[in-house]
Amino acid sequence: MGRQWLHAKRAIVNLRKGQAVGKVVKEITVAAKLGGGDVAANARLFAAVEKARKQSVTRDVIERAIKKGAGGGDDKLTLEHIVFEGYAPHKVPVIVEVYTDNHQRTAPEMRVLFKKGTLGAAGSNKFLFDHVGLVEAHHADAAIDLEAAAIEAGANDFEPLTSEQNDDIPEGRTGARFITDRSAVHAVSVWLGQNGWTVITSELGYLAKNFPDLDDAQRGEVGEFLQSLEDHDDVQRVWAAVK
Template identity: 55%
Template sequence: MGAQWKAKHKEVAANAKGKIFGKLSKEIMVAARNGADPAMNPRLRLAVEQAKKASMPRDTLERAIKKGAGLLDGGVNFEKVTYEGFAPHRVPIIVECLTDNVNRTISSMRVLFRKGQLGASG
C-alpha cells in the first residue's frame, strides 16, 4: 500500500467524522431554539450528550448552541418537518427531517417517492 492510500484512509475518516458533526450540529441548533441551557432543555441535553459521545470539539458544540439560540449572527434556521408517503407495494413510510428550505426538501421527497405516493399536506 502506497502513501497515497494511507492519506486517502485518513481523508475518508475525517469526512465521515465531519458528516456526523454536521448532523449533530443541526440537531443541537434546532434543540437550542427552546433555550440555550441544557439543564432546562432536555432535548438540548440529549443532543449535547450525543455530541460528546461522538467526540465533538467543545468550541463547535458551543457555537452550534449559540447559533440555535440566536446569539450569533448568520445562524441558519433549521425547521423540523415530517412527510408521510407510500413506497412501492403500498408500504407506509414516515420521514422526519431537518431543513433550512422546505421547498427544496419537498421536491427531493417527491423524487424519492416517485414510484410510490407522497401524502398530501394538511
C-alpha cells in the same frame, strides 16, 4: 481493483461519519431553538450534546450550535421544520422530519427519493402513528426492573433496547425506550438521569400503530429505501411502520 475499492470504501465511511456529525450538530441547534439553550433544563439538548461529545465534536462547535439555535450571536437559526408523509415500498407508512434552510431545494429532492415509494399529502398517514414523547436510555444494572423504572419515571410504557438496535447503547448495559406523553418528555428524562440512567435520546416522535407483514426480501427493500432517506443531509428523523 482491490486497492481502489478500499479507497472507495473509506471514502463512503468518512462521508457517512461526516453526515452523522452534521446531523447531530443540527440536532443541537434545533433542540436549542425548541427548548432554549440551557443544557440542564432542556433534555433534548442535553442528549444531543452528549451524543456530539461521543462523536468528538469540539466544544466550540457545540457552543456555536447552541447559540445559533437559541438566537444568540450573529449566526441565527433559519431552519424550517417540514414533515413529509408517504409510503415506502410494500405500502409501509413513513413520516420524515426535515430541517432545511431552503424549502425550494429540499421538497423536489424528497420527491425524487420517494420515487420508489409514494409521497403523500400533509395529513395523509399521520393517523397511522401515535405522536408521543420518546426517551431512550441505558443503565449499568443488568437486573434492573424496567417496568418499575417506567412507572417511577412517569412514562406510559417501555420497550427493551439492545446495542444491536441502538449503537449508542454499550454492550452489557440494559437499554430501554420509554414512551411518554408529549408534555412529560423532560420530566421523564430528568428522573432517569437522576437515577443512574444515561439518556441518549429525548424527543417527540411517531410510533406506528400497526406493522405490515413483510418477508425478508421485502424488509430489505424497505430498509434500503429508508436508508436513502436517512442519508439526505436535511433529514433529521425517519419514522416507519417496520420492525
